[in-house]
Amino acid sequence: MSGVFGSPAFTRRRTAVGGLWVIVFCLLLVACGGGGEDFANDPPEIVVGQDVCSGCNMIINDINHAAAYWTTAGEARRFDDIGGMLGFMQKRQEERASTWVHDVNTGEWVRAEDAWFVMNAGLVTPMGTGVVSVANEEDARALAFDQPEALVMTFDEIVTGIAAGEVKLQMGPGLKEE
Known part of the structure; x- marks a missing residue:
């Protein structure tokens, strides 16, 4: 044999x-895996036209307004609108490992803590919140259009303002403030 x-x-x-x-x-x-929280060093991947928003369950079709974060458990949350993400974060109160937004002008990912946010009723966003982000303060001020009701803030300022009720997210059709 x-x-x-x-x-x-x-x-x-x-x-x-x-x-x-x-x-x-x-x-x-x-x-x-086995790399601890290395996943948080990069934004979650968003496949435009395929991935669904964690907040509204609509397909993400505009990468320049999309945002995302990683939970500390390694779960990705993806959003079609930055304002939608901010509202979701306020409701869910889950620990985040990292939070990411796109520069509305370039489409490049930016860590939310490094970005500047503009809230302006004149800005068109997928869910009508009027919240966009850019990589620098000068671009943020330009997007505010010198309108007195427009707000230019850092990530910490906008999150803290929403939590304190000092900043109100406007919601477009199909969304409601809770």
Whole structure:
């Protein structure tokens, strides 16, 4: 019964295949996690036209207004409108590992803590909240259009203002303030 299965060639091939499986397993293990909160260093991926907003369950179709965050449990929350995300955060009160917004002018991801936010009724956003973000204060002031009711704030200021009831999110059609 030595035949083919007992041959040195078969044994070498079996050892090589076994070694290959060990390498593949290790690569999968590294790719799938074990990295602590490394996931929070990058924004959650948003597939435009496919991913659904965590707040309103509508498909995200405009990346420049989209926002997202990671929970500390590693769950991604995606939104079609920054104002929608802010309202969702206020209601859910879950711990976030990182929060991300897009610069409305460039479409580039920006950590929310580094961005500037503009609330202005004249700004058109997917859910009608009028909240957009940009990477710098100068661009934020330009988007405010010198309108007295427009607000230019940092992330901390807008989150704190909403929590204190000093900043009210306007809601477009289909949304209501709660």
